[in-house]
Amino acid sequence: MALPQYTDVLIVGAGPTGLACALSLIKQGCSDITIVDSLPQGQNSSRALVIHAATLEALDKIECARPLVQAGINATTIGYWDAGSFVQTGSFDKLASYTSFPMILLISQSVTERVLEEQLKHAGVTVIRPCTTTDMKANEHDSHISGVYFENGQIVHARCVIGADGARSTVRRIAGVGFSDPDGETSEDDVANSKFSQMVLADVTFTAPLDLPYNGIIFVISPDNSFLIAPLPPSPDAPSEQLYRIGFGIPPTLGTPPHSPSVSYIQSLVDAWGPGRMHTAATSSSSLSPHKVTIAKMLWATRFRIHSAVADTFFTHLPLTSRAGDDARVDGADTEARGGIILLVGDAAHIHPPAGGQGMNLGLRDAVALGPVLAAYVKRVKASTSHGQVNTATDDSDLERSLRDWAATRRGRALAVIRMVKILLRAVTLPDKTSWILGIIPVNLHTLRNLIMRIITRLGWVRMMIAWRLSGLGFID
Structure with missing residues (x-):
């Protein structure tokens, strides 16, 4: 034209x-x-x-x-999984009094x-x-x-x-x-202020359905990384297969990820930090050894620098x-x-x-x-x-x-x-290491964050305010 x-x-x-x-x-x-x-x-x-x-x-x-x-997909919850338990951090359905769209649309x-x-x-x-x-x-x-x-x-x-x-x-x-x-x-500041400065995203299906605690966004927090998983509407080419968006931080020790990540590369990240770390029962507090979660098909993958x-x-x-x-x-x-x-x-x-x-x-x-x-x-x-x-x-x-x-x-x-x-x-990327206050009081920021989040997010008002902040409704456009 x-x-x-x-x-x-x-x-x-x-x-x-x-x-x-x-x-x-x-x-x-x-x-x-x-x-x-x-x-x-x-x-x-x-x-x-x-x-x-x-x-x-x-x-x-x-x-x-x-x-x-x-x-x-109309989802209403975000949260994270860490140390064998799930913490719900945001409840978007509680925004129903303020918007016609009390959700996160995936x-x-x-x-x-x-x-x-x-x-x-x-x-x-x-x-x-x-x-x-x-x-x-x-x-x-x-x-x-x-x-x-x-x-x-x-x-x-x-x-x-x-x-x-x-x-x-x-x-x-x-x-x-x-x-x-x-x-x-600068990029050096990015590395210093977080565990990673590179990320990889992919849209995949798995060989078996995942038993997730809810149909929303879940972060799997590890001492050395953070993994994201969320359901997406099925691909038109395979309407019966559940599609997921997954994302990983790439620690500096792994170097720069490939320009076009392969299935094997993404699978190695899933094995290290993926949903296999999660217990199949969201209400259970017990920890199990990670089980194998296998990618069946990868529709798309990319890398990008965090800045x-x-x-x-x-x-x-x-x-x-x-x-x-x-x-x-x-x-x-x-x-x-x-x-x-x-x-x-x-x-x-x-x-x-x-x-x-x-x-x-x-x-x-x-x-x-x-x-x-x-x-x-x-x-x-x-x-x-x-x-x-x-x-x-x-x-x-x-x-x-x-x-x-x-x-x-x-x-x-x-x-x-x-x-x-x-x-x-x-x-999200607080280091899992112990610091000392006054040289005598040990503090692990990673553990302290998890403890504080578990306590305050029991309050529905806190989960609503987190959702409010992320939703953008605080700004009148």
């Missing part, structure tokens, strides 16, 4: 965030949208696992929540993308694939337009470019926006000089009204460890919240330029104020989530 020469909004990236952004704009009457992705259909990964209540509330505004709920990212893209097709917009962005330049004749260049030689002129193209965003790089840990931490970063700004213009190879803005460059506006959403704007299942949720809420603001901007700027009214920087600033407010608000949300996720990760 050929790209248009002109569009009001060009969305680069057709993952969940880009698709939701397009749907939100359409809902607000902004129909001149072009959405592109560098990958062919069906090649996007399924890293994200959870959609939280606040995100479902946002998606309900664009009529996508109900189809997703029907396609996923659904793979690939299914989320499929549902959102189907909704977009019903609205008359088709994702154009594969299209790889190579550069952006300000239009010589209209200061409110950017020329976006593609690998195939085509050029699209857009009033607004939305970078929804992931953590290695080409749009962000060309715009010269910095992307770094908000606390100035956090946030863009310096979610709203910008092209710098005076822009080239795809630049890592930062040109010193002294004029950043006002140089080409169309550029906005960043999802992983292009923020990334952090997967603890709490917050990444895609934050991006989806970015996107849905952007729709009304950007649609109003496009309508106003088109009306103003058609009457020759936009001639000064003051006029530009007035038109853009709501978008700057959106960007500042969403960046604040991202910073709050990054702080929360870092705390969660460090709590």
Whole structure:
């Protein structure tokens, strides 16, 4: 499919965030949208696992929540297994007074993308694939337009470019926006602050059904690692086979995991830290030796590095000089009204460890919240330029104020989530070693954490507050 020469909004990236952004704009009457992705259909990964209540509330505004709920598994509990017993830490059903979606929706990212893209097709917009962005330049004749260049030689002129193209965003790089840990931490800090800095995820089936205590998210905590397991809706190719998402931290002693983990590699991780450590009776406190849990089929697996970063700004213009190879803005460059506006959403704007299942949720809420603001901007700027009214920087600033407010608000949300996720990760990965207070009092933080959690999570109010915090309902988007 050929790209248009002109569009009001060009969305680069057709993952969940880009698709939701397009749907939100359409809902607000902004129909001149072009959405592109560098990958062919069906090649996007399924890293994200959870959609939280606040995100479902946002998606309900664009009529996508109900189809997703029907396609996923509605779970209400999270918890962990350690030292022969199960601790329920979050009760999402207790949020029923605050949301229409008192649950954690378990659904793979690939299914989320499929549902959102189907909704977009019903609205008359088709994702154009594969299209790889190579550069952006300000239009010589209209200061409110950017020329976006593609690998195939085509050029699209857009009033607004939305970078929804992931953590290695080409749009962000060309715009010269910095992307770094908000606390100035490095990869070495990641290793020092937790047991691991690499993770492996996989979608698998097992040779025999697992006897799990409930149909939700379970962490199996070991002295040297943490293992995640959660049920997923069956694959369309094998509707009778129970599919599971599993995830592992990779301790530094194992080195860097392979780029494409094999079944044998994943099986070795299952043997070391997987569900075989759990007793089959969730109510029993006795410990048994790990039993063999064998992978029958692996549908997908990936590795990734655990780190956090946030863009310096979610709203910008092209710098005076822009080239795809630049890592930062040109010193002294004029950043006002140089080409169309550029906005960043999802992983292009923020990334952090997967603890709490917050990444895609934050991006989806970015996107849905952007729709009304950007649609109003496009309508106003088109009306103003058609009457020759936009001639000064003051006029530009007035038109853009709501978008700057959106960007500042969403960046604040991202910073709050990054702080929360870092705390969660460090709590999960407390070292199983004894420290001495005043040289005479032995304290094992791993054991102390488990004891405290067992005590406080007996209270339903505590389990509800943990669910509230993770659900995102504390933020009004």
